[in-house]
Amino acid sequence: MLGEKLKELRETKGFLQRQVAAQLQVDTAYISKMEHNEKPVSRNHLKKLSKVYSIPEAELLPLWLADKVLQVIEKQQYGIEALKLVLNKLDNDKSKP
Amino acid sequence: MLGEKLKELRETKGFLQRQVAAQLQVDTAYISKMEHNEKPVSRNHLKKLSKVYSIPEAELLPLWLADKVLQVIEKQQYGIEALKLVLNKLDNDKSKP
DNA sequence: TTGACTTGTCCTATAAAGGGCAAATGTAAA
């Protein structure tokens, strides 16, 4: 999910991977993999990316987290049930902290 | 979430941690930690536990997965948003596989 | 051809899993 967003941002801003790579001080292959969800994006890179693309980090963070969740449940049975359990629990914990 | 369930199961079956520990071939401290969510439960142990307590693994798996998800989003902002994004994506992917 | 991007392979460092041991604490009964 994050990958697509990053690619889209880069393209609408008209940047080349080479340019973004320079800002993060990595090579272009690394950027390519981020945009294809083949490498996780570190919190640190996420922050830099939000600067490079001039958007609030808050716009990327949910996607970033979602990818991490996705990776936990992918190829696993009961993923949806698990997510619902978690949502319920969070809801529940909120009312009595 | 899983910990509480394991403890409850053990108690209603009237087992001691020592007995369960023997079945899994670990020490009682390890069982205690599982029941307090202080150590993750491996898939393998989960399977054994389902046998020890004579319940289908399917009764434990969602809780087990939920704990893993929880651990990803805990102490993180936008956890709920992320979960909702994931649920949407899964829903979406289902319709066009 | 050249420049942009992708893909595969490899390496290293760090973090987490899996687990033991000892000491502390809880608890019931003699």
Added chain:
DNA sequence: TTTACATTTGCCCTTTATAGGACAAGTCAA
């Protein structure tokens, strides 16, 4: 009020997995 288990907690250790990243070679479009 000791004794005897059951459980919990803290600390330690080793192994495995993953993150983070480089590099080379491949593909794709103009």
